[in-house]
Amino acid sequence: MVDGWVTGDDISAWEQRFRAALINSITGFKPVNLIGTKDQSSGHNLAIMSSVVHLGASPPLVGLVIRPDSVDRHTLRNIRTHGCYTINHVTSGFYPQAHQTAARYEDEVSEFTAVGLTPQYVEGFDAPFVGESPIKLGMTLVEEVQIKHNGTHFIIGRIDHLYIEPGLVSEYGDLDLARAEVVALSGLDRYFSANFLGKLPYAKP
């Protein structure tokens, strides 16, 4: 059990699955996104990730951490090959299907078909969106950075296509994620819906 203060040496000594579960949840709530890519073997690949991070609004840039393991590598290879990918939000209506895309399917099996989600294409853009998703981003790869310390890849993309379901954006640009029924993730496998607490004013001294 972990109650109170521990050190890095304590963390290293934890049982491997316990450590993976706890350290994967130690940063707080995470976004849940399906990454869609064109794939030579299966036609279209879909992978759940929780490592998308805002990098800037002008130009609109989004970062994505990809681990150096075999499932994620399909996504990484496809992004490098085609220079584009999609980021699709996951809702309470289909989060079990989204989670299931993490299974290690054979190369020729598309996760879209395996889990029952609908590939959707936009003319002139070479990666599949998720039809069921209320918020979808079409990304162009602009930069790739290697994290030396653990071999992780940090993918930087620009938003070149964006779909938002009608009725979700206010006149101020607020996007109503709760109304969209978008979920959040803790750790590797615990899903949450969100309750609006409040909007705070711009902070001044």
Add this chain to the structure above:
Amino acid sequence: MVDGWVTGDDISAWEQRFRAALINSITGFKPVNLIGTKDQSSGHNLAIMSSVVHLGASPPLVGLVIRPDSVDRHTLRNIRTHGCYTINHVTSGFYPQAHQTAARYEDEVSEFTAVGLTPQYVEGFDAPFVGESPIKLGMTLVEEVQIKHNGTHFIIGRIDHLYIEPGLVSEYGDLDLARAEVVALSGLDRYFSANFLGKLPYAKP
């Protein structure tokens, strides 16, 4: 209004504050963390950020995106000077104070004092934790990466100290963020609490 599909050119044409609000919320729910650093002018600096991302469990690495603007730069300078910083989770009990740390206080004013949060030190570690926080990470800087495309800094740190309030971690390593009353953020200023939906099994074909 944004209803349906738009392109990158449409996004560039949006009014600046509208674009900032919407693009800051376009990645989904974000973690809310207070970054604590030792500061030459104020003693201890505290800054709210929502760009922390999991990089790996062994070694336990966490990434942090820091924008090239003036408020965040204090945090960046302090991390570079001292080689360490803290990441503290924010709860529904003190999220207004956490939000207020974003104000541009004079250099000699500590945000801890200005907003009414308690600096807490661990022997041998040169950055302040937030006393009120139920989950606190003491980070050692291990790598810094520049994102060429927009001048953003990506800070990679290793967890060397970790505090978790008693009763939050299960025997499997699940961390109960909802019980800890940890909040999530959408965009720049909209805070949410979380409802547990379910824990899903490890995905197999």
